[in-house]
Amino acid sequence: MLYRHHHCLSQEFVCCTVVKVQKKILERNAFGLYVHAPFCSSTCDFCAFYQEKPRKNSVKTFLEGLTTEWSLVSKPPVPDTIFVGGGTPGALQESDFARFFDILRELAGDRFVEWSVELAPAETTPAKLRVLRESGVTRVSLGVQSFQPSMLQALGRRHPPDQARRAFDWMREAGFDNLNLDLIFCIPGQELSDWRLDLETAVSWEPDHLSTYCLIHEEKAALFAQVKTGEIGPDPEREEKFYLYTWEFLKEAGFEQYEVANFARSGKRCRHNWNVWRMNEWIGLGPSAASQWQGERWSNVASLQAWSDALSLGCLTRKDVVSLGPLELAEDYLLFGLRLNEGIGLRKVAELCPEADLEPLRLFFHQLGEEGLTEARGDGFRVTDRGRLLVDRIGSEVAHRFASVA
Ligand code: SF4
Known part of the structure; x- marks a missing residue:
């Protein structure tokens, strides 16, 4: 849907109106910067995202490419919102992590009102959080997924639950007042009572924002092998119960639902995602990052090597380019x-x-x-x-x- 071409309008009409519409959007709306760090130390069984192991050379290639890529984007506006995701940006070792944020600070400018970073519990350290604070990061999203060992195991997630609690406490101690927890429901074997416990635990930590995602069975994910044998699979009736329960539970807990999967305390919506959902513009840097800018939407090639090879020739690797x-x-x-x-x-x-x-x-x-x-x-x-x-x-x-x- 997102990348469908339409041929039914005349070219002149499209060109003229695109320019007018885009000009209005640029004048009025926020501009986002998304940076995709394509590294994960291990692969979760439900995940189909492009990722690489954080080997020394790959990380070096990535960090060198970022500045080049930004310099090849012609006159990007100063970002109003920044989102650093992946992969897991925290998969970088502390010295590389610090270097990564030195580079990002150069690109970030001084106008941003929100700077979000995703971290996984196992890779969060006080030193990395200090780097984030010193860089001006305002919001951290912690990929908890579940608080129960059996559910984490079913997802192929490697962190023990107490690591998530420790990471969250460090984030608060570091001074972050805008923290999100990511949770997943409809995990194979999960009962509604298990999910209630996860929601209760999440709320008791007093986060500022919660994202709750229904498990999707992606073909490229390891769990899909069990879908093929019929052991697990989508179950709309079960999903419906989990959805309704979540919405009711979090409403009673005082969270405002502002999107199907997103809930916030007052004033703590994710502004970057909001801008994306409202069809504003953003530039994505890094392999596989998507962008929407100047009347086009595209994705970078999902290969660190191909992305970097093209950059060293002074080229950007845009694919699936759609004229908007x-x-x-x-x-x-x-x-x-x-x-x-x-x-x-x-x-x-x-x-x-x-x-x-x-x-x-x-x-x-x-x-x-x-x-x-x-x-x-x-x-x-x-x-x-x-x-x-x-x-x-x-x-x-x-x-x-x-x-x-x-
Ligand atoms: S879910 Fe996140 S941490 Fe797990 S493999 Fe995918 S990108 Fe990496």
């Missing part, structure tokens, strides 16, 4: 916007795609409303809890119908 015209931006705004609790606004759709006829869209939302899946909000619509269970299907259908009449 008004229609694509509006479609993706609908798709991602419906995942947000505040939903979508029709004025914004009109702003992104001025030529579109919004009447069929309005009618379709009313139809969904009669089925209890969406409700009116402001000048637009959002999904109900029932609709949120089907949000990706609803979003695709809405975007598809919009594209077919726009």
Whole structure:
């Protein structure tokens, strides 16, 4: 969906309107910098992300490439938000980690309002946290996934639960006042009562933000072998119970849900992700990082060597490049916007795609409303809890119908 090409609009219309729309976005909206550190010490059984082992030479290649890549991006704006993910950036040894953040400090500028970094419990140390504080990092996301040894084992996750607690305490001691915990549910063998314990533990740590993801069975992940033999697999009814339980539990615990998988204390939403979901612009650095900028969306090649070889020739390795015209931006705004609790606004759709006829869209939302899946909000619509269970299907259908009449 994200990378689909559309050929139904005339080229002149697309070019002219793309420039106008992008100019407006640049004038008004935040710009993000994403940096992908493609290193993991071991591979979790549920993970299908591109990654490398943090060998000395690979890390050197990566660090050298970053500055070159940034210098090849023509006149990027100073970032308003920064997100360093992976992989696990913490997989770098302390001296490389410090060097990594020296480089990032150069790119970060002095305008950012949020700088997030992902860390895994096993790789968090007080020295690395000091580097983050000194660099100006404002937010840390800790990949806990579960607090129970049996669940961590089922995920092929290598850290013992007490390591996560220790890492979290170090983060607070280092002075971070914006901490996220990542959790996974619908793990094979996990009962709702196990998940309740995980949620209770998470809330008792008093994080500022929680991300809760339903386990997805990716074909390239090790766990997929068990999907093929039929031992495990998606179970929509079970997933529905976990989703509804999570939303209710965290609401009662005082967290504001602002996206299907994301919950925050007041003022602690992740601004970087928010900007991405609202179709603003960002540049991604590092192998496999995605970008959306100047009317195009693309991914870097998912190979450290190929990424670095191209950079040494003064080239960027962009693939899956998609031209983002008004229609694509509006479609993706609908798709991602419906995942947000505040939903979508029709004025914004009109702003992104001025030529579109919004009447069929309005009618379709009313139809969904009669089925209890969406409700009116402001000048637009959002999904109900029932609709949120089907949000990706609803979003695709809405975007598809919009594209077919726009
Ligand atoms: S889940 Fe995170 S830590 Fe585990 S292998 Fe994937 S990227 Fe690495």
